[in-house]
Structures are given as C-alpha cells and as structure tokens.
Amino acid sequence: MNSRRKFIQTSSFLGLAMSLNPDLSLLAAQDTILGHGDFKYKIDPKWGNLDPTKVPVVNCHEMVMDRKGRMILLTDEAKNNIIIYDQSGKLLATWTLGLDRAHGLSLVDEGDAEYLWVVDNGGKVVKTTLDGKVVAEIASPISQGIYTESMKWVPTETAIAPNGDLYVADGYGSQFFLQYDKNGNFIRKFGGAGQGDDQFSTAHGIAVDQRGGKEPTLMCTSRGHNSFKRFTLDGKYIETIFLPGAFVCRPVIHGENLYAGVCWSRLRYLEQTNNSGFVTILDKDNKVVSNPGGTAPEYRNGELQLMVQKEPVFKHCHDVCIDQDENIYVCQWNAGKTYPIKLTRV
Secondary structure, X not given: OOXXXXXXXXXXXXXXXXXXXXXXXXXXXXXXXXXXXXEEEEEXXXXXXXXXXXXXXXXXXXXXXXXXOOXXXXXXXXXXXXXXXXXXXXXXXXXXXXXXXXXXXXXXXXXXXXXXXXXXXXXXXXXXXXXXXXXXXXXXXXXXXXXXOOOOOOXXXXXXXXXXXXXXXXXXXXXXXXXXXXXXXXXXXXXXXOOOOOOEOOOOOEEEEOHHHOOOEEEEEEHHHOEEEEEOOOOOEEEEEEOOOXXXXXXXXXXXXXXXXXXXXXXXXHOOOOOOOEEEEEOOOOOEEEOOOEOOOOEEOOXXXXXXXXXXXXXXXXXXXXXXXXXXXXXXXXXXXXXXXEEEEO
16 A cells, blocks of 8 residues: 555544544543542543434534433434433434524423423424424514514523423523413513623523422523522522623532533633633532532632633533433533533542
8 A cells, every 4th residue: 555545544534533523632531530529520532422424413502311311412403403312322312393593401391291392592492292292382572572573582591490380591682581381371571681680691591499498499590790690480589699700501400509511711801712611510508619620619708719611621511411320411512513521420
C-alpha cells in the first residue's frame, strides 16, 4: 500500500470513529473526578453514543426517566424528536413530531399511564403518550386574548402541579409563566420581563418543589439573573436563590436536592470563553453543595461566591436527569451534535 492510500484509509477510519463518538475529548477526561463533597462523579464517555447517520441529534435539550427506568431524550432534530434509551445506553426506540425547535420535556404520571409535555420554541405546547400520540395541545395565548398581538410567544418549559394544573414558561418570549387547569383552561399569568423580585430575565424553566413534605411551591428560572425564584402555586413571589456566575436552565428536583444544568458561566464575559457550562447541585436548604465541572461552592458570611467552569468537560449544560442510583445524565445545547453525557456517582 503506498503512503497516500494508507493516509486516506487511516483518515477514513478516524473520521468514522469521530462520527460514531463525536466527543472524543471525553475519553481523555474519563478518569477525572468531577464535583465536590458527597456529590462526586466519573464520566462515562461512551454512554448513549449512537450512529449519527441513523439517529442524528442537533441539540440534546432535555431528558426524563419514566417509571420503567427508561431514559427519554428530547432533541430538536426533526427526524427524531424523541430518543428512548435503557439505562445501559442502548437505543430502544425513536419517534418524532417533526419539530425543529423542540426544547422542553416534562413527564407526568397520571396513574393509569404516563404522558409527556413537549414544548417547541415555535409556539407548540403538546401532551403526548410515551409513544408519540398527541392527546392535548395548549393554544397560543395570542389567539386566546391572553397576550396582545404585539407580545412574543416563545415557550420553553412546562411543570405539572399535584392537582393537575399546568404551568408553561414563556422563557424566550414575554417572560411570563402561564397557569392552566387540568382541562387546559387559562387561570392566570405571572412574572414578565424586568428587574423586580417577581420579574424575570430568560424565564427558562419551572418545577414544582415538594421537598421536605412542605406545601408545593414553584421553582422558576431567571437565567439572566443567575437565579431561581420561588413562587406560590397561585403566582405570588416568595424568595430568590442567587447563584452568582451561573446561567442556569430548569431546576430538576430529585429527593431532597435540586440539580440544574448551567448553560454557561461568567467566563463567557470575563474571558470570552463561550463553552463554559457545568452542573450545579443544591441541598434541601438550597445551599450549593457541588458543581461538577465547575469551581467548588464557597460561602463567605453566608453569601455564595462567584461560580464558573473549572474542568472544560462540558460546553453548554442544558438539562440534567437523575436516575435511581443518583447518576446524572447531562444534555447539552450547542455542543457539536453530541449525545448526553452520563456522570456516574462515586
């Protein structure tokens, strides 16, 4: 074999390997321990990697786990909006709604069955079965007179209260949270853009918080404020949890802890480093206890100090999903069309 042919063949093999495992940098970091305190993790660089020529992704936006332990991933690749894995990372199924801006994914267990709420930035908010049949849809608030014609409607997320009420975050639009009853009837909206305690800058996500057996409240993201803001179920402001330096996505409640992907950190502005995400973990008192991929949380006189990326493992952490063993599955936006990253707790 001449040297030119050998070079071409070697390059082809390398290209194939990179296409099947597009983030080879994870292999170099697989022995790195991420996180702090009791929340430390090792990277599983191969989990969930698929053949992108058959099961492509653009952005892996969000993930939930059903009661069978299956990991359900939402992508904005219109060929397969939903990718379903088992916990070993094996592909089980795919289906699509043909959405190229699919962004938010929530799971609700209604006893007889589980359902998904899928949110597309193009304005769709739909409820589906786990195999993709649409069973309900929320109409645009503009068409219902909830918004004026001049208001933007770019929904990003949903959450479901214990009584079945649905909350929709208009995180890229007019910065309101809209509340509907279980039959889809509009109840109220709260929030809106601004700098006040009860206002938002990128109202990206929402979750119902019932930790500690307390009355359920709403934990709402204000990403531009590096904050989560807590509200009552009827939209009254309670408190702000400030996370300096962390541009957080939706809150994910698991057990007594709150987990979130940090899409980017203050390094984006301090050092002009775009790929600067990490994961943050808060305890039952909403104190940060670990930042996998980020700097160790530090409190001085009760105030949390600036948090930024430390290990360059992640690019933009958009969501996390926690399994029964407290492993973390990290979904990323704008990360070179890579699949989710599993962090195994150690």
